[in-house]
Amino acid sequence: MLKANPNPNPKDDSKKSRTVDLGNGSSVIYVPRFLAYDVAWEFFNYLDNHIPWTRPTLRVFGRSCTQPRDTCYVASAGLPDLIYSGYQPHAHSWDNFPPLEDILDAVSMRSSHLTCVFLVPSLVRSNVFACLLKGGNDYVGWHSDDEKLYGSTPEIASVSFGCERDFILKKKSGKSSQERRSDDKPPLKRSSKSSQDDQHSFMLKHGSLLVMRGNTQRDWLHSVPKRAKAETTRINLTFRLVLQE
Numbered sequence: 001m002l003k004a005n006p007n008p009n010p011k012d013d014s015k016k017s018r019t020v021d022l023g024n025g026s027s028v029i030y031v032p033r034f035l036a037y038d039v040a041w042e043f044f045n046y047l048d049n050h051i052p053w054t055r056p057t058l059r060v061f062g063r064s065c066t067q068p069r070d071t072c073y074v075a076s077a078g079l080p081d082l083i084y085s086g087y088q089p090h091a092h093s094w095d096n097f098p099p100l101e102d103i104l105d106a107v108s109m110r111s112s113h114l115t116c117v118f119l120v121p122s123l124v125r126s127n128v129f130a131c132l133l134k135g136g137n138d139y140v141g142w143h144s145d146d147e148k149l150y151g152s153t154p155e156i157a158s159v160s161f162g163c164e165r166d167f168i169l170k171k172k173s174g175k176s177s178q179e180r181r182s183d184d185k186p187p188l189k190r191s192s193k194s195s196q197d198d199q200h201s202f203m204l205k206h207g208s209l210l211v212m213r214g215n216t217q218r219d220w221l222h223s224v225p226k227r228a229k230a231e232t233t234r235i236n237l238t239f240r241l242v243l244q245e
């Protein structure tokens with residue numbers, strides 16, 4: 001049986017995690033070695049083989065396009081239907097994928113030591129988006145995860161497996177707080193931190209955890225750009241809490 005078993009000595013977190021203060025109440029925590037290397041590969045193999053991956057057709061700015069990655073949506077019972085870009089993903093049950101709950105538990109445990117609110121399990125329901133990038137041409141376009149059901153300051157935790165990929169954060173421009181997921185617009189090729197501190201990048205390692213906090217969804221966009229050199233598969237799980245009414 002798979003056990004996520006995060007670092008047994010969370011007091012070491014200060015050495016092993018990096019917190020980036022983005023200003024104005026936004027921040028990101030990155031834990032490169034959240035899961036042990038071999039355990040992370042076991043999860044990768046489980047996810048690769050057992051998740052019912054689909055690559056839907058989306059409607060973006062009036063045009064049909066194939067989503068540039070495989071996805072699967074898993075959600076607690078009773079959550080409102082999710083619809084984006086004219087597509088309503090089927091909400092699979094957590095019960096069908098017990099290892100996903102193990103990973104969520106590990107995220108929860110570690111997060112309590114990182115002083116994130118992720119999670120108070122009895123008070124929240126949650127969903128997870130699994131996403132599979134087959135190679136360097138697959139990507140996640142610029143977007144923020146600011147849907148109302150996640151509350152005004154959502155904590156979003158993502159765990160990555162397999163091929164390392166850049167994860168870029170870009171400050172929303174003044175009038176663009178309405179910028180939405182734009183999967184037909186590949187993000188910028190460069191991933192360096194800009195001189196204005198309005199862009200940050202993280203190379204998300206196999207077995208790593210990244211948590212976005214505070215106002216990050218309100219003030220920042222994020223993306224995983226195309227990368228010619230990323231030849232192998234990368235899987236990511238993005239966990240989101242849904243606040244109970």
Ligand SMILES: O=C(O)CCC(=O)C(=O)O
Nearest residue numbers: 129131140158224236238
């Ligand atoms: O693949 C990633 O690292 C990010 C995925 C993401 O942003 C999302 O599912 O909303």
Ligand SMILES: [Fe+2]
Nearest residue numbers: 143144145222
């Ligand atoms: Fe996202």
